[in-house]
Amino acid sequence: MSITYTNYLKVDELLKLQQLKSSPAEHDETLFIIIHQTYELWFKQLLHEFGKLNRELKSANTWTAIKTLRRILTIMKTLVSQVDILETMTPLEFNSFRKFLGQSSGFQSLQFREIEILCGLRFPLMKDAHKDDEAHLKVLEQRMAEPTIWESFGEYLTQKGYPMVIERENEHGLLYNTSQANQDVLIEVMQNNAECAIVCELLVDFDEGLQEWRYRHVKMVQRTIGTKKGTGGSDGVKYLQKTLNHCVFPDLWEIRSKF
Template sequence: MTGKPNDPSSHQGEHIVAQEGAQLDFSRSMSYGDYLQLGAILNAQKPLSPDHNEMLFIIQHQTSELWMKLMLHELAAAIAAVASDELGTAFKMLARVSRIMEQLVHAWDVLATMTPPEYSAIRPYLGQSSGFQSAQYRCIEFALGNKNAAMLKPHAHRPELLAQVKQAYESPSLYDVSLQLLARRGLALPPSHLQRDWTQPYATSDEVEAAWLVVYRNPREHWDLYQLGEELADLEDAFRLWRFRHVTTVERIIGFKRGTGGTGGVSYLRKMLDVVLFPEIWRLRTQL
């Protein structure tokens, strides 16, 4: 039963309702939607086809780009931290990057619900747009050491994007700064791998492997470097899964058709599975 008009509990209830009503008024302060700019984000999906499934395709790729933005944010900070010998900070960031990659792996499960006929209905509306044109993805590849000058060309028509990708292309990778750190700690590394043309693909070195072996055979003496090696292994492991899931999802949806951007599609993606980012980290395991 409700309280009587003069019942104190009745007045208290009215006060609570009025107070809650005031708290729900965000006209004078920042709301959840304001802070996250949800108006812009939730209105950024503009399907070009009449097909129902295009919304899935758009949101899949837009959310992936958001995760990649965070990944680049963390990678840049991790590279700077390793270069400054702040490994505790770097480990936290690298672990986060690996978890982001796991999130992206699971995102392919959602896109895999799109069947070949459903994709065929929207494909004519995609023009020459393709995932390999993603500037952020290219920056991730470059930051992890997979340098390829040809991958600058897809961004030549957008000067601001080209500048962003080119900076990543010309900068030392995560592995480059990790090797410099090993050298600063007194481990023997070849000069060719410490100061070089950062735009060139990384070349595997027996001397680099020997340096990492010193770390892995004496983990207590080189504990933070040992942990760095394992963070790199975790990162590449997660990246391989991301690439592999990409290949299987594309093959499931389009088979062996050529990609919309002109690549070989699945054949191109399968070649990427053979790329090893931190080769000595994997090779040394045979020697232990």
């Protein structure tokens, strides 16, 4: 069989994956499914790009690391913009099929947990949401053993002549405590190495983009279900609001006031 657009992209199979649970079928459930399936595809691409970014940083390849970070940032903007589409669905339209979702919840997104892990985050919910799925737990544990972006960045700067000491010191939030010694290194980098400084700023851009996505997600949930419990019994908005100010590269933020 020759390669065609349809069979290469598995279009026929793809278009059969939107299987509604509502009965009778509710119009907006199709949108809900497509948006979240699209998120998972972009999460897959982000994880793919994180792998490349870590390799480029560990090899001290500045410009390919920058190129990869720029792609990651563009994907993050796409994730944020997709919230606009979800917000065209009113609370009444969402509630017309919400009861059919059972115990499913965005908290159960394995790939988003992988993204958080590679960003250096750790908290009990990461495993709790997957405690009944051994395959998922194995994936999470494998990710937790991998270098984080911050660790790879520290190795990158060390190879550039700016030694960073990064130790895993926390298992109940962000893995790393802020470090005055590392902040001093980062200030020197920002003042004396323009290329490395670009990488620093792009990491801040990513951190800000992740916080922006969390904010838009929280407000979307809040306008859709208010303060009600989330699907699957989660705390919904109450929990999501706690995550809003979780920066993943705090030392890069701390140095802002020191110039």
